Amino acid sequence: xxxxxxxxxxxxLPILYSFRRCPYAMRAxxxxxxxxxxxxxxxxxxxxxxxxxxxxxxxxTVPVLVLADGSVIDESIDIMRWALARHDPExxxxxxDRELIAANDGPFKHHLDRYKYPNRYPADAVDxxxxxxxxxxxxxxxxxxxxxxxxxxxxxxxxxxxPFVRQFAAVESEWFAGVPLPGVRRxxxxxxxxxxxxxxxxxxxxxxxxx
Numbered sequence: 001x002x003x004x005x006x007x008x009x010x011x012x013l014p015i016l017y018s019f020r021r022c023p024y025a026m027r028a029x030x031x032x033x034x035x036x037x038x039x040x041x042x043x044x045x046x047x048x049x050x051x052x053x054x055x056x057x058x059x060x061t062v063p064v065l066v067l068a069d070g071s072v073i074d075e076s077i078d079i080m081r082w083a084l085a086r087h088d089p090e091x092x093x094x095x096x097d098r099e100l101i102a103a104n105d106g107p108f109k110h111h112l113d114r115y116k117y118p119n120r121y122p123a124d125a126v127d128x129x130x131x132x133x134x135x136x137x138x139x140x141x142x143x144x145x146x147x148x149x150x151x152x153x154x155x156x157x158x159x160x161x162x163p164f165v166r167q168f169a170a171v172e173s174e175w176f177a178g179v180p181l182p183g184v185r186r187x188x189x190x191x192x193x194x195x196x197x198x199x200x201x202x203x204x205x206x207x208x209x210x211x
């Protein structure tokens with residue numbers, strides 16, 4: 001949580017600044033949706049970040065959650081834990097595997113970016129793809145024996161990691177279909193056909209501040 005307070009508000013609902021395809025924003029929306037916490041979701045474009053979002057969180061990344069009292073949470077995993085601490089009907093906090101989430105947010109995201117955006121980095125995308133697969137093999141070891149990362153039901157760790165695996169799988173979908181990660185693919189497919197995922201991936205009009 002940033003610890004800042006943002007006073008310019010027009011609603012009593014929490015405001016979530018989001019970008020539909022961003023994996024960080026995606027996982028925040030998943031936790032907010034499963035918790036049943038109603039928000040005003042403001043879809044933004046990162047090419048032209050709105051002043052209201054930057055006033056709340058000058059770092060300029062999504063998601064940003066502005067609470068009714070003006071306090072701001074601008075880290076996605078903190079938004080997830082905040083929402084679930086208030087209402088956790090599926091018991092997602094039972095699966096808050098911090099070590100696995102840290103491996104996703106650190107090494108896996110590092111290799112994912114260099115694989116997905118090779119023109120941005122002076123590195124071999126294929127090498128980073130291979131390194132990412134090695135990390136996915138850790139997930140495969142779990143998912144070969146069970147439906148989700150901590151057992152037979154989806155939990156926080158699944159929702160926190162899935163959007164990044166989804167992004168990785170989409171870079172070269174035909175290639176990914178042949179990688180020996182059948183458990184990971186089954187797990188990902190379960191998410192992609194779920195009602196929860198469909199609900200958080202609804203397309204929204206770009207938010208524009210009232211003049």
